[in-house]
Amino acid sequence: MYKIQLDTFEGPLDLLLFFIKRDELDIYDIPISYITKEFMTYFRLMEKLDLETAGDFILMASTLMQIKARMLLPKEVDDKGDEIDPRMDLVNALLEYKRYKEMSEELSIFESQQRRIKYRGNFVADEKRNPDELSTLLKNISVYDLVKAFKKAIEDKPEEPIHQVRKFNVTIEEQISHILDKTDFGREVSFLELIDGMFEKIRIVVTFVALLELIKMGRIGLRESTEFNDFVLYGLADG
Amino acid sequence: MDNIYKSIIEALIFSSDEPIPAQEIIRAIKEIDGEDVAITPKNIEDTVDQLNEEFANDEKSFSIIRVANGFAFATKQEYAKYVGFLSSVKSHRRLSHAALETLSIIAYKQPITKPEIEAIRGVNSDYMLTTLLEKRLITIKGRAETVGRPLLYVTTDEFLKYFGLYKITDLPKPREVEEIMQDADFLEQKRQIMMNQMDEVIENEIENNESSSDENDQDQ
């Protein structure tokens, strides 16, 4: 196994494309068990867990395992009676993603070229009139500028300064007690069950952090699942 | 030195954000081509004169002038009336800012009276209201029931059209605004803090995994 820097990948799709290239896999016939195993290995070995994307990697892991499960079941057929390949959606997503990844490389070339030129620098000597309000007032102004101006106007309001502190509506402590509830008396719960119904990524991520915290504290244990889900957590006696 | 550096000197004067002093030009050239380049302020002066002569011969509409202890390109006087027609981006932005602020307050708080707008902005807003009315971005819709029955301002259909909105409630909501506006620094900080918290935990996790797993991890 190659040691790779996970944070050089833009996301799970990028990582999957890497495997496909590295191992010269046929994208239309992806060996799903193999690639799932690779994916999970790298996921666990992430040197730095980037919080913005951890949730996305978890999501991809569950997608892969779902496909893996469906591959073992009798083939589903569509309206016309053709077999549905459970991998089809993933393949399409990979190809679509790759199109734009390629484009971003082209844009990057444009960027390099553009950085080598410089526009005329200063205009102190060219007298221009004051702008004609009615024609140039809102040139190149969009609703984004409008929102921004409003926010600033409200915040700068002299009488009652508003200080807004953004808080997560979920804490690690809360999720720790949530996990402990679920695994009380040695009960078991799979990670995917645990995060079932959590829609915000930040909540999943914080839950994951809480999980790691509990492992460190020796309050819960992890083991491989017999199912296709990645792992199962179980409660340990208070230590 | 003549021709080798003529174009470079021209490019430097052309692209400098401020009028550029001869010393600065010399510094830039030496930085790139080495300290031993023989080039003096006098050389720069002469090159500029030579360039200006060429611009005159070619009937260019611009030349290099000496201003604020440096060199700068300027369009010639005879084109002033045409150039004067252009508006400068800088003053245009300043004006836009006041207009935008007023407009955004009306958009989000409508219907709203002038005293209310001024309470938020902290400055007299007569001029801005007149301008926005003229531009048909806002209009008057009745009077408030409060003391003095001041006029009420609302945005117009033109306003919606300009900003590509279907109806006024399509404006980004305060919640969405927060989402959009979280400044990059804050997000980055947040990431850092959380990551530091986790690093240790994860490292233990990895070690455990490595020792317990049967994977062979050859680094390469």
Add this chain to the structure above:
Amino acid sequence: MDNIYKSIIEALIFSSDEPIPAQEIIRAIKEIDGEDVAITPKNIEDTVDQLNEEFANDEKSFSIIRVANGFAFATKQEYAKYVGFLSSVKSHRRLSHAALETLSIIAYKQPITKPEIEAIRGVNSDYMLTTLLEKRLITIKGRAETVGRPLLYVTTDEFLKYFGLYKITDLPKPREVEEIMQDADFLEQKRQIMMNQMDEVIENEIENNESSSDENDQDQ
């Protein structure tokens, strides 16, 4: 119209501090010389070509480029290392891969919502959108008619200017999926191959200068 307006067109482009569209040049000329002046966008185009030919013959360090729906004077690429030394361009870091990836999706699919962007990228894109909005490379334009009426994102003129594009349709098209499949090397690193060494030398120089020079953060 040729010679009478050549210098005026040159002067107008030269003194405009943002790319000036042909229509605006015509408007300025008509404003001063009268509505009956016969001058078309085609005339402007031809004049610009003629001027550029002259700049090339005279070995000028700058020429007129077509960018962001207009014309602007800019230095030629050969002078990159010298102007890079003093320019404020150097203080702008290159965009990250994630930013470029997000931008190319928005550029080709605009107007596009956040969920659509995230569906293609496979990752949460809040941070990227905030960053691109801050840099004014994208902006918000209305809402989609789909469930939840999410905000729509589009690219800006600043985007065109940043990448040196004249019109949005000048973007190269993304390759079709079938074409991608025919590649022997599925994921070739085109960018690295095409970025020549010169580029990297300049980037290094620019970075070195950045760290040694006093930062000037004027954005105008």
